[in-house]
Amino acid sequence: MGLPRLECVILAAGSSSRLGSDKALVRVGSRTLIRWLVDRITERGIGITIVASEKNMREISEKLPDSNLVVNPEPHKGRTGSLKIGISSIDISTGPNYRLLVVPVDRPGFSDSTLERLIDSNETCCPMRGGRGGHPLLLSPIDVQRVKASSPDLPLRDIVEPFRFEVTDRALHLNIDTPADIDSLWENIDSVNRES
Numbered sequence: 001m002g003l004p005r006l007e008c009v010i011l012a013a014g015s016s017s018r019l020g021s022d023k024a025l026v027r028v029g030s031r032t033l034i035r036w037l038v039d040r041i042t043e044r045g046i047g048i049t050i051v052a053s054e055k056n057m058r059e060i061s062e063k064l065p066d067s068n069l070v071v072n073p074e075p076h077k078g079r080t081g082s083l084k085i086g087i088s089s090i091d092i093s094t095g096p097n098y099r100l101l102v103v104p105v106d107r108p109g110f111s112d113s114t115l116e117r118l119i120d121s122n123e124t125c126c127p128m129r130g131g132r133g134g135h136p137l138l139l140s141p142i143d144v145q146r147v148k149a150s151s152p153d154l155p156l157r158d159i160v161e162p163f164r165f166e167v168t169d170r171a172l173h174l175n176i177d178t179p180a181d182i183d184s185l186w187e188n189i190d191s192v193n194r195e196s
Contacts, residue, residue, distance in 0.1 A: 003099065003122050004097055004098055004099050004141050005094075005098045005122075006046050006098065006100075006101060006119060006120070007046070007047050007048075007049065007088035007090050007098045007099070007100050007101070008046045008047065008048045008100070008101040009048075009050075009051060009082075009083060009087070009090070009100060009101070009102055009103070010034065010037060010038070010041075010048060010049070010050045010051070010104075010105055011023040011051055011079055011082050011086070011102065011103065011104045011105060012034055012051060012052050012053075012056065012060065012061075012084065012105040013051050013052055013053040013071075013072040013075035014053075014104075014105070014106060015157075016188075020111060020178050022055070022056045022059070023106045023176050024052070024056055024060055024105045025056065025059055025060070025063070025184075026176065027188070028185060028186065028189070029183075029186070030107075030116075031040045032063055033105060033108060033176065034050070034060060034063065034064065034105055034107070035063055035064060037103060037105065037108055038050075038064060038067065040112070041101070041103070041115070044100065044115070044116075044119060045195040047068070047090075047094070048067065048068065049068045049069075049086045049089050049090055050064070050067050050068065050070070050086075051070055051071075051082040051083070051085050051086045052070070052071055052074050052169045053071065053072060053074070053075045054055070054067055054071055054073060055181070057069065057071050058153065068081055068089065068093065070085055070086060070089045071085075072085050073192065074152075076108055077152055077153050078152065078153050078154075078155065078158070079104065079155075079156065080147065080150060080151070080153065080154055080155065080156055081152030081153065081154050083102060083147055083156070084147060084148060084150075084152055084187060087097070087100065087144060087147060087148055088148075090111050090162070091148075092189065096139060096141075096144075097141050098144075099122065099138060099139065099140060099141060099144070100138070100139040100144050100167075101118060101119070101136050101137075101139075102135075102136055102137040102138075102139060102156075103135065103136045103182065104135055104136075105176075106175055106176040106177070107134070107135035107136075107174070107175060107176075108171075108174070108176065108185060109169060109170075109171025109172050109173065109174035109188065110127060110134065110135060110136060110167075110169055110171075110172060111167070111169045112116065113167075114167050114169055114172075115136070116125045117165065118136060118177045119138075119180060121138050122140065123138075123140055123141045123163055124137070124138060124139050124140045124160050124161070124162045124163065125137075125138050125162045125163040125164065125165060126162045126163075126164055127164070127165060127166075127167040127169065127172060128164040128166055128167070128170070128172075129166065129167055129169060129173065129195045131170045132168075132169075132173065132187055133162070133164050133171040134169075134173055135172075137156070137160075137162060138162075139160065143159075143160045146159055146160060147159055147160070147179050163183075169189040170188055171184065171185065174188070
């Protein structure tokens with residue numbers, strides 16, 4: 001028996017206040033950050049739902065016209081609320097009972113090999129480096145239901161307990177908050193594509 005189908009939610013509704021420009025739309029080489037993430041995930045045959053804000057919805061839609069884009073009107077309430085909006089959209093469009101890859105747009109430093117490890121999992125899990133958890137997060141179908149039933153302002157760490165697997169991804173903990181973080185991602189782009 002195969003694994004339940006896999007869906008993906010990219011969380012891109014954050015305010016980007018520290019960066020000063022929208023994180024999803026910063027340049028990574030010739031592409032925007034969100035396009036780079038979408039390309040990495042869709043080439044593996046995974047359906048993506050992007051949760052945007054009212055501020056960046058139009059621009060993301062222009063950059064990714066074929067994407068399933070939904071808006072969180074209250075992104076200040078936290079990522080769980082955005083995730084619940086993404087889950088609701090998937091439930092409506094393709095039905096329940098799926099595993100879910102949760103990708104915050106500002107945490108892009110996971111390697112392709114880490115992505116493959118998550119895709120092959122049936123349990124809620126995430127990568128870690130040096131004993132510290134990172135992203136993306138893979139949710140089992142049961143934990144997708146737990147998130148659906150939770151309060152939108154409850155942090156994910158209070159809802160699910162992922163199994164953590166050790167990786168060597170040098171950029172795993174990179175958080176895109178400053179222009180220097182964008183430079184760091186670009187400097188590590190080759191290792192993101194090949195580390196295991």
